Amino acid sequence: MKKTMIIPAVLAASMLFGCASSDNMDTTAMEDDMSMSETQTMAGTAEDTETMVVEETAVAVVPLGTVSTTTLQMENTQEVDEMFENMGDTESMDVLALVKSSPNLSTLATLIEQADLVNDLQRVEQYTLFAPTNEAFAKIPQDQLQKLLMPENKAMLMKILQAHVLPSEVSTLQLEDNTRIRMSEDTYIPIDTGVAGTNVTVGGAQILKGNIEASNGTIHVIDSVIIPSKDAVEDSPTGY
Template structure:
């Protein structure tokens, strides 16, 4: 498998390679098997390309784990927008050609994603994301963040929990372009080397969920990837345990 350097991080980082692979269940996380491996590098790199096995298509994605971070100040829950100013169906409809903008630029253009954008900036990930060749955002709406209990959200925003906030944001970003058609019930996203975020679709194939989050607007194409809008926030175990 070919490796491609995609980031020159401002802090010392390692990466964990996450895998989208065939899975018979879609209701809960599962343990990793001995056949799955974690790759660690002195600089942030992506395992590029794809392959297949008896379980079906495998897509490699990653999450960047920061070993050292520039401290950021605590922000208050009251500083976040927790309502959607516009109907979900109308998001991005006022943009004639979404592909002339990057994923981050598109996310900034809809007030419904203002909290997600703010937390990306708070986590200090914006500059690193700009260096990605391709990416996919699972973007929770403002109201998705309102579903998080206020005390837990307040803890997540503390300076001491910067690494946890970063991990949560990274769980919503794939450093490759993945269309909604690739997100079927026989796929899963490895969150760590011991757990998976499972993808499920309904019988009609019109409703797709990633973990506890439903895709409510899909395949908004940008110049460097695409956005899938979520109705809930993906919660890695580090956030759940706060």
């Protein structure tokens, strides 16, 4: 038996289309008998993703003010276990403020701004953010990351970041083995909790530090960037 944790992708809908029905704000539901073979890519089709990230060969001039991989921090300057430990009451700050306060999440903070997602995230009352560290982004081949940073590829960057956001609070205790997070009608992120729930992975990315409570949601720090790929269709999600 496979179970599916269904979390409607209202955040993606509101960001891309500027609207979201109230019906999509339902809380998490569970369904049985859902085959993992139905797993699709997490933000568009695998073919779309590879066209944007891998197969693009045109050389574009990067305009002034555009973020470059050379300006991004690709190393963690703090032990992951120590992240947010000196913040005191993290619930007094919102999710984005906590992200910006962590030196290990500086690249994520920059890319959220690059994708123009700040205002959209601030409009969501409660959400969960799977936050890749700087070293998680360093796993992406530099040429592919640079392409994502180009203005003409902002929509693809937005889709990838949206795969890390759930429009409701979800703790690690709610992430059960053999469940999937439903992002849209036919896109899912599989979950694996390992032995006794000690090694939780979401879309192939391991949660290094979970359940950081903010005033408007929860942060789970992860070791990889969840990126749609053909492997996801084959039931083997890939995180760089």
